[in-house]
Amino acid sequence: MTSASLPRVLLLFGGRSSEHSVSCVTAAGVLSAIDTATYDVVAVGITKDGTWTPVAATPEQWSFESGALPEVTANGLTAHLSLDAAANERGAELTVSASTPSAERDRGGAESLGRIDVVFPLLHGPFGEDGTLQGMLELADMPYVGAGVAASAIGMDKHHMKVAFAAAGFDVGPYAVITDKQWRRDPQVALASAGHLVYPLFVKPARAGSSMGITRVDEPAGLRAAVEEARQHDPKVVIEQGIEGREIECGVLEGRGAAAPRTTLPGEIAVADGSHTFYDFEAKYVDGAAAQLSCPASLPDAELDRVRELAAAAFDAIGAEGLSRVDFFYTPDGRWVINEINTLPGFTPHSMYPQMWEKTGLSYPDLIDELIQLALERRTGLR
Template sequence: MESNATSGSRKVRVALLFGGRSSEHAVSCVTAAGVMGAIDTDRYEVVPIGITREGQWVLSDGDWHEWALNTGRLPEVGPAEGTVSLAEGSGRTRLVVAEPNRVPRELGEVDVVFPLLHGAFGEDGTVQGLLELADVRYVGAGVLASAVGMDKHFMKLAFAAAGLAVGPYIAVTDKEWRRDPGAVRDAVGRLGYPVFVKPCRAGSSVGITKVDAPEQLEAAIAEARRHDPRLVIEAAIAGREIECGVLEGRGADAPRTSLPGEVSVAGGSHAFYDFEAKYVEDSAAALSCPADLPQEAIAHVRELAAVAFDAVAAEGLSRVDFFYTPEGEFVINEINTMPGFTPISMYPQMWAATGVPYPELIDELIQLALARPTGLR
């Protein structure tokens, strides 16, 4: 599909999708607030579309303050009478609002969708598949990369196949836990405590528990299974948490990588970089970029981040997280194909330190999406 925007004739029309059905609904709303507040409105016409927890697409008024994270309140998309949908025909992708007992109302064409969605039903390839079927360009990873990047088990398989160092772990399916929980406990014992119990397909540290002793395991598994029936249980790795941003190269160019950043948790009630430390308590975590590493280690982790990006066939953007061990080895933890993207999130901070400020980063991601065809590529 050719781009609907004609240079000099009108602004590029960008539909921002945010909210969604996952446990990261509020984080997605905060991300949308950041993008709405920073996007270049001289170049782009923004159409904000919130997705409720039940899956309804609703038109937002575009006031980014409504979706910002305020003390004591997590933003949430509420239901509305009108439901927004994408309609494709004659080479044009249009936004349509359907309301009870009314003729569907057209909102016009859309040039690119920016899916600011985290977690299941948004970051996992489902929305990406919908956009492919609608033949509309979109920011970020495609169907396969989104699905693999959301699944902590299969991403580890892809990383290991690409030669990246992966820490010890086990994957636990719903049937395995229900059929023989004792075998799972034995397998965890062989990993050695402490371990981290994680939902296989969730982000923002939702549902993750650090387990220091066997008697804590059952509760941690129950908590993770509230978010996903499939789990990964990982041995704790001694090391510093180092992150690196990746930005797709233009044309046939290789992926671009940011200076790495480091996350350190201030301690207290936080045993690791959990949801509260990331988004709620300002003083709970320190983010430093560039990370205090030897120059050769900085160069090496940037190379590894590009390998991880290509290992899952990512596009657009990703944040790749590593542990830097006392022995000087980088062990990959995970890739996030739609990382936290508020102005104070690690991904934009790392690119700002590398010389790409937040508004410019938003622009580059949209331009990458406009230059990329839909369909097989």
């Protein structure tokens, strides 16, 4: 089979969020494992200012191995994905042109890179994981991996996520929300809205991931600075009461056709004593010895079954598709308190989501293949 007859997959990564470098590392992992005998892979990076540009599909360029945070930078070329949905035909044409009109004239116009059959978005955070990109792809009738518009938006916003889970009957921990207008109007009143919470507190950007901008606060004197830190990443802030309990994660994978979601063996993260106060960015991506995954978690079989049922129910509660990782606290009195759902969880070979699937019997390359096949199988538009 020639490459021209293979399904063409557009790997899209980088982006405008604070998780730009994490997205690049995710792309490095997928590029190293995707089966190029099955798929014709095209890589497009998005710079921090939002420019789409064709880039080399070389894993080494986008990894942390160099010791520096990888970044997509402008290279004089701009990639364009056609938004004109062809009648009775899915997919879109990818073209590339020079970034300036004069250079474009010298090149002789835009160059077609061919038709794209499916997009694999590897974008973490706002402007990629939050439904904005998904809406654009829906308008183009373009198949893509992962959750749709509504589920992506709910899964990105820790406030609306909690509202949705509470409405679905999940046990949700105590929290408060500070919006941008509330903070600008009267910071003291905004801080007072968290007065019912018991310390320690975790102050988080409402729409960020990879533990960016999160601060553990052990006393009231540190709360204002923590909110200011979170606001560097998102003007909307969520303040969560710390939950006493074990942190248990479960991976979810959409079922084929009308089948129910599939789940991994649940895993437990243990952060090394003394190195990190919680599972922060350094522990996730930089300090390889900072955290260990136990999968399956050391729990009674009945509890392992229960959390898998809850993870699948959370996936369905927000209408997720493709993949998600659902995080819970298992409390000393036997309650399962839902923490969050990630519709695009960490996806490097060493991330918890692929590791849990590996322990459950699905390898990283096979997981990538399954996600692409799910995207090709699923219709775009209302569903």
